[in-house]
Amino acid sequence: MKISFTLNGKKTEIDVAPDRRVVDVLREDLGLTGTKEGCGAGECGACTILTDGETRLSCLMLAAQLEGLNIITVEGLAVDGRLHPLQQAFVERGAVQCGFCTPGMLLAGVALLKKNPDPSHEEIREGLSGNLCRCTGYQKIIDAVQAAAGNLYGKETP
Amino acid sequence: MLKPYIPGIGNTIPRADAQAKVTGAEKYAADYYGDDLLWAGVKRAGIPHGLIREVRTEKAKKLPGVISVLTGKDVPGTNRQGIVHKDQPVLADSKVRHSGDAVALVVAKDKETLRKAVSLIEIDIEPLPGIFGIDDALNPDLPAVHEEHATGNILLKATVASGDATAAFSECDVVLEETFTVPVQAHAFLETENGIAWQEPDENIVMIVSTQAPFRDRFEISHALGIPMNRIRIIGPYLGGGFGGKDGATVQCLLALAAMHVPGRRIKMWWSREENIIAGYKRHAARMHYRLGAAADGTLKALQCRLYYDTGAYAHLGAEVMALGMEHAGGPYRIPHTLIEGWCLYTNNPIAGAMRGFGVVQVSFAFERMMNMLADRLQIDPLELRIKNALRRGDKNCAGVVITQSTGIAACLKEIEQHPLWRERSVWKSAAGPFKKRGVGLAAVFNAMGYGRGLPDSAIAKVELTEDSRIRVYNGVSDMGQGNATAFFQIAGQILCQENTAIELIGPDTARTLPSGSASASRTTYTYGNALIKACEQLRQKLIGMASLMLLADTTQDLELLPGRVCHLTSGKEVSLKQLASMMSEQDRICTSQFIMPVVRGVPDTGKEFSIGFPHLLFSHAAHLAYVEVDELTGTIEVKQYLAATEAGRIINPQSFEQQVQGAIAQGIGYALSEQVILKEGNILNPNFATYIIPTACDIPEITSQPVEDYEPSGPYGMKGVGEVGTNGPLPAIANAVSDACGINPAQSPLTAAYVLECSGQKDAPFTGGNI
Numbered sequence: 001m002k003i004s005f006t007l008n009g010k011k012t013e014i015d016v017a018p019d020r021r022v023v024d025v026l027r028e029d030l031g032l033t034g035t036k037e038g039c040g041a042g043e044c045g046a047c048t049i050l051t052d053g054e055t056r057l058s059c060l061m062l063a064a065q066l067e068g069l070n071i072i073t074v075e076g077l078a079v080d081g082r083l084h085p086l087q088q089a090f091v092e093r094g095a096v097q098c099g100f101c102t103p104g105m106l107l108a109g110v111a112l113l114k115k116n117p118d119p120s121h122e123e124i125r126e127g128l129s130g131n132l133c134r135c136t137g138y139q140k141i142i143d144a145v146q147a148a149a150g151n152l153y154g155k156e157t158p
Numbered sequence: 159m160l161k162p163y164i165p166g167i168g169n170t171i172p173r174a175d176a177q178a179k180v181t182g183a184e185k186y187a188a189d190y191y192g193d194d195l196l197w198a199g200v201k202r203a204g205i206p207h208g209l210i211r212e213v214r215t216e217k218a219k220k221l222p223g224v225i226s227v228l229t230g231k232d233v234p235g236t237n238r239q240g241i242v243h244k245d246q247p248v249l250a251d252s253k254v255r256h257s258g259d260a261v262a263l264v265v266a267k268d269k270e271t272l273r274k275a276v277s278l279i280e281i282d283i284e285p286l287p288g289i290f291g292i293d294d295a296l297n298p299d300l301p302a303v304h305e306e307h308a309t310g311n312i313l314l315k316a317t318v319a320s321g322d323a324t325a326a327f328s329e330c331d332v333v334l335e336e337t338f339t340v341p342v343q344a345h346a347f348l349e350t351e352n353g354i355a356w357q358e359p360d361e362n363i364v365m366i367v368s369t370q371a372p373f374r375d376r377f378e379i380s381h382a383l384g385i386p387m388n389r390i391r392i393i394g395p396y397l398g399g400g401f402g403g404k405d406g407a408t409v410q411c412l413l414a415l416a417a418m419h420v421p422g423r424r425i426k427m428w429w430s431r432e433e434n435i436i437a438g439y440k441r442h443a444a445r446m447h448y449r450l451g452a453a454a455d456g457t458l459k460a461l462q463c464r465l466y467y468d469t470g471a472y473a474h475l476g477a478e479v480m481a482l483g484m485e486h487a488g489g490p491y492r493i494p495h496t497l498i499e500g501w502c503l504y505t506n507n508p509i510a511g512a513m514r515g516f517g518v519v520q521v522s523f524a525f526e527r528m529m530n531m532l533a534d535r536l537q538i539d540p541l542e543l544r545i546k547n548a549l550r551r552g553d554k555n556c557a558g559v560v561i562t563q564s565t566g567i568a569a570c571l572k573e574i575e576q577h578p579l580w581r582e583r584s585v586w587k588s589a590a591g592p593f594k595k596r597g598v599g600l601a602a603v604f605n606a607m608g609y610g611r612g613l614p615d616s617a618i619a620k621v622e623l624t625e626d627s628r629i630r631v632y633n634g635v636s637d638m639g640q641g642n643a644t645a646f647f648q649i650a651g652q653i654l655c656q657e658n659t660a661i662e663l664i665g666p667d668t669a670r671t672l673p674s675g676s677a678s679a680s681r682t683t684y685t686y687g688n689a690l691i692k693a694c695e696q697l698r699q700k701l702i703g704m705a706s707l708m709l710l711a712d713t714t715q716d717l718e719l720l721p722g723r724v725c726h727l728t729s730g731k732e733v734s735l736k737q738l739a740s741m742m743s744e745q746d747r748i749c750t751s752q753f754i755m756p757v758v759r760g761v762p763d764t765g766k767e768f769s770i771g772f773p774h775l776l777f778s779h780a781a782h783l784a785y786v787e788v789d790e791l792t793g794t795i796e797v798k799q800y801l802a803a804t805e806a807g808r809i810i811n812p813q814s815f816e817q818q819v820q821g822a823i824a825q826g827i828g829y830a831l832s833e834q835v836i837l838k839e840g841n842i843l844n845p846n847f848a849t850y851i852i853p854t855a856c857d858i859p860e861i862t863s864q865p866v867e868d869y870e871p872s873g874p875y876g877m878k879g880v881g882e883v884g885t886n887g888p889l890p891a892i893a894n895a896v897s898d899a900c901g902i903n904p905a906q907s908p909l910t911a912a913y914v915l916e917c918s919g920q921k922d923a924p925f926t927g928g929n930i
Binding site for chain 2: 027028032033034035036037038039040041043044046073074075077078083087090091092094096097098099100101102103106124125126128129130131132133134135136137138139140141142
């Protein structure tokens, strides 16, 4: 089945089985291995992507659902090699340890800041609660989202 | 973007791997595919104990797209793996010993075919009575999990003693007793066990695998499959978490076996989350009987304990885990008379092995609860009681070993004493809302570093000035997220004075880097870091020596290595590293150096049963304080604030240090409140994240980390490992806080709402979650 969608700003057309999981399309067919898989059952959030700005779990989405959507993966956050402010905050604030939850966390954080540009710590915790991290204890991730909120306030986010 | 900088010691610099990880560019083992890829997977026993009558593979073999189906008969070599005891088959041949045992290996053209083929394999097993826990394992009338093991289901019985505990109890003013139990914990790293392997035309096997011990993997594969070690190359990228669970063979032997049978093709194996929980290694469940005696003034006098560790179906590092537990059984305190007995037991439960806090997490709970019970009994402030008994250099620990190295436990406790969270605890407690009870709890913990006696804890560092004048560090010890690679970056920057953009790190690869042991035992930065310091110093001397020839300097003392060049300070003349590199042969541009961790010199006359892993010379220390609020109606516990004072020598990177402290505490909070692998006759009932509950961002409070620096003379720049010690504190600190809040005495974990109500005497209270 031919499916057309926008992927990280680029018009993309693929020919795949309609029931192929989106995480496999991204990782195996398109080589975008930044999207991770941690459970395959929608429990960990590692495979989070943005579809029209909303967080979705790509392990629970099928290829046919991509039709017409605007998809952002972690590879689409930096523009011309310039890190997104949230990526920059993750680097500077030590929000990255093993890094396997990082792509999903970043996208969840970007979606959160788009909806709520000035979140409280509690709102950040709530906003990231669908994404598991086993390394950091979350604190530095929360700090990074807060720091990026300061930098992004009032600005357009992807 | 950050401006170029010279990485140095003691500074917070961004992790060397952060940029690639936030852009999605970093490639983990799971991110390798390749053209014409095949997928491998395993049929697991599904029955915890039994004799294999037949494995029927015909249907699977006939399925289109199936390339190969292998069973125990197809395994060359010994078909046995295991770090110390080679007791675990790659593919079970005659017997299954736990539900997750691999019985058949399938290679197929894609994941869907693989899944179908695995489901078509039938295993005919004659069931045997199961050994499903500590009591079963101690019952000599039940069958042995390993018939060939001389002491039946007792993998190892050991004794660690000091003084004369039996006599000393009669002189104590107070003697307390309690029995504690803790369940199995899962590592729950996000990147499940995986790798990709292929056999080259020259028959060499190459494997990219998520591993904590690339060099040992080569040995495991060689032993199990009968392949010479020099024909196996292991490449270990950054891991998506490990925490001990990838210390030991997971997919390695299976993948190598698949590669041998389908030469030339890339073969990938990636365990599902369910498979990770069922077949992956775990933290030992334990039962601990404690008897503690003290004088009326709180001075600890005597300790007797019997510790039982359930190691599951295979030894893995079970005896070594227990050894470390026994060495820490008396906490970071002076206790002159101890008798600590341990039993490490084979059962048909999941395999228990290494996990952060290796055997110490369990005893830390037991001993720190005993300390609080003692404080209650004697009406002594629990912090004062701990400070009074805290180990100092020169004291003997509970294993009778004289402590000669940096020992900061008293300093950590005093740091807590000074902190507003301790000083203002009464005010906070009294402000509890309706139907809420508040309490605060302490824990003082320590954790040994390194392998201990019996096995050299060694690393070999290699550093190169490349032809294009960059500094390249060849690091053979995995970075599973703990940040050791960044510390190596800092060490190279510090000694060789080059900018971050001129330094590159090569990760573990048995063909390019040198054997440096496993990423485990809080040893990684300490051991490899010490080796790297020596290698970098040698390179520095060499470059300065070469420069002195080129610049016609009288003495090398006037020369300084600076970014991109060596400068003759008195004349201002310079020579670039590029020029120096062009004059040197490849061999000349490389320096290597080995470091072996020092060990305890005075070996105590105890613990003789341990061939390796006892005793230890170096320990890191921490004191923790937890603020908890308990809902009186539901029993639910919320951790509201957390404070950790941590001593691990000097700090190389304050941000990395804090990451380790916070992350370890979060894992400990999960262990305290919700984490429990639920077993029913050897089968795991909660093999997924919907039912095995690890903390989310909503469950972890603000964690304040107060570093308490000491100086460890043997460490690189005075540091010690900090990876594990933080995991040991949360369960006892939170249990002590719950005890403070509710007046109950928790003796098991996790501290679920149901358990809190049960302790509070509300046995008919409705079930309230946190447990299933």
